[in-house]
Amino acid sequence: MRGKGGGMTTSAGEAHDGAGRWSLAGPLLAVLLVAAVGGFLAGAVPGEGETDVPRGLFLAAAFVLIGAGTYAGSWWWHRRRAAKFGISARRYLRVGRLIRRGQAPDDPAERAAAIDITVRTRRALGSSSRRWVWWLLGGGALLWFVSAVFLVVDGNYGRASYNLVMACLLLVNPLTMRRRRRRMEAAERALGIAPPT
Secondary structure, three states, X not given: OHHHHHHHHHHHHHHHHHHHHHHHHHHHHHHXXXXXXXXHHHHHOOOOOOOOHXXXXXXXXXXXXXXXXXXXXXXXXXXXXXXXXXXXXXXXXXXXXXXXXXXXXXXXXXXXXXXXXXXXXXXXXXXXXXXXXXXXXXXXXXXXXXXXXXXXXXXXXXXXXXXXXXXXXXXXXXXXXXXHHHHHHXXXXXXXXXXXX
């Protein structure tokens, strides 16, 4: 029985380690993939006349390097924050995902980290909800959209599609603000934190 129990424990530990490795590798691969595709499209598709593959590959490589550096810097920062609460960076990120979904962690050891993430997220939401930020994002989206319309009229559909994607990306933050606020309030209630008045 002990051997079987030990075998089950070993299997469970290996499965947990595999899930942990994937939780780290998955986001990194996603960031690198988006960077590569975005860089290639930015370099190749907007070219006048015909597709410029060499320039697309060059920008794809540059975007991948920038994305990898940004991810490494973010991971280093989260490791430092997690160390202050005596947990791993992976647990700190998991707590952050719970907070963004409007939930609170069940582990008391993660409560201090959850409160820290909640306060920081509330501060970020307050900054991004200022009127000048909305005007800036809306104006940027309008410029991308208008330029896409002119490109469609000119027959440059590839570059027009790229500009429309950029316009939509700028509108993601304002359009999802209300839902993120509701989830933040739900997380604050679960943690017993009074929202700022």
